Amino acid sequence: GAVVSQHPSRVICKSGTSVKIECRSLDFQATTMFWYRQFPKKSLMLMATSNEGSKATYEQGVEKDKFLINHASLTLSTLTVTSAHPEDSSFYICSASLGTGLDEQYFGPGTRLTVT
Amino acid sequence: GQQVMQIPQYQHVQEGEDFTTYCNSSTTLSNIQWYKQRPGGHPVFLIQLVKSGEVKKQKRLTFQFGEAKKNSSLHITATQTTDVGTYFCAGPKTSYDKVIFGPGTSLSVIP
Numbered sequence: 001g002a003v004v005s006q007h008p009s010r011v012i013c014k015s016g017t018s019v020k021i022e023c024r025s026l027d028f029q030a031t032t033m034f035w036y037r038q039f040p041k042k043s044l045m046l047m048a049t050s051n052e053g054s055k056a057t058y059e060q061g062v063e064k065d066k067f068l069i070n071h072a073s074l075t076l077s078t079l080t081v082t083s084a085h086p087e088d089s090s091f092y093i094c095s096a097s098l099g100t101g102l103d104e105q106y107f108g109p110g111t112r113l114t115v116t
Numbered sequence: 117g118q119q120v121m122q123i124p125q126y127q128h129v130q131e132g133e134d135f136t137t138y139c140n141s142s143t144t145l146s147n148i149q150w151y152k153q154r155p156g157g158h159p160v161f162l163i164q165l166v167k168s169g170e171v172k173k174q175k176r177l178t179f180q181f182g183e184a185k186k187n188s189s190l191h192i193t194a195t196q197t198t199d200v201g202t203y204f205c206a207g208p209k210t211s212y213d214k215v216i217f218g219p220g221t222s223l224s225v226i227p
Contacts, residue, residue: 043204043219044159093158104149104161105215 002028004096006108013084013115020080021111023094029074030096034105035067038091050077084115118143118209122218130226135195137221139188139205146208148181148188149215154201195225 003026013019023033032051036044048056048069056069068080077096081088091112095105119142129135139148147166151159163172165181165188172179178191188207192199202220209216 041222044217046214046217049214095159104164105151105159106161107151107158110158 002096002098002106004030004094004106004108006094006111008111009109010112011114013113015085015115016083018080018082019084019113020078021092021094021113023077023079023096023108025075025096025106028096028098030077030098031074032097033071033077034095034097035069035077035079036093036095038093038110040091044093047079081113084113086115089113089115118213118216120205120207120216120218122203122205122221124221125219126222126224128224128226129195131197132194135192135199135223137190137203137205137223139190139218141186141207141209141216143209144185146185146210146213148185148205148207150179150188150190151204151206151217152201153204153220157201159204192223195223197225197227199223200225 005024007022011019035047037047038044046059047062048058050056050069050071052071052074058064066082071077091110093110095107097105121140123138149164150162152162153159163179168185169183170181176193180189202222204217204220206215206217
C-alpha cells in the first residue's frame, strides 16, 4: 500500500522559534498533499491543501504566513511553523492522495509539536 | 457550508457485541470514505463507497452508503479488542470540493 512518512515524529521548541515538518510519499507520487491539525480526542482539522509546483490553498482561519507550506516535488511537502507559540502545540498530520485529492488519503504518522 | 456529522461520539461495548456508527452529511456526497485511527496512531483508510445504496464488506465490517448519498454507516459484527479506535467518515460534496471529515466515533471494547 501507499506509505507516507513524516519527520520529525516529535519536536519540542522554544517560543519564537520556527519548526519545519517534512512529509514524504515513499512509494508513490502524490499530486496532492494535505496538512491537518488534530487536538486531543478531536477530529482532523484541515489546514491547507498542497499541490506540487503551486501555492498551497489555505483553509479559512489558517494564517498562511505562520504556517508556510512548500510542495517542491511529487514526493515531498513541508510545513514550517514560524515564530511558534505555546498555542501552536498540537498534533500535525499530513496525508497524500494518489489522484485528484478526492480519493482516499494516506496519512503520515504525525508530528507532535510542543512549544515551551 | 457542508457539514458532516457522526453519531454516537463515544461507544463502549462488551467484546463480542455489535457496533454501528452513523455518518450524516448536510449535502449530497460524491463518495464516502471511512478511516480508523487507533489510540496514539494516525488515520488509516478503510474503504470508499461511490454508488447510491452501495454496500461493501470487509470481514466483520459492513459499510453502507445511503440511497440519497447523504448518509453512511459502519457496522462491526462481534467486536474484538483490536477494533478499538476512532472511526471517521469523510467525503466531498462534488468532484471539485475538498474532503470533509466527520468528528469521529470513538469505540472502546471491554474484554
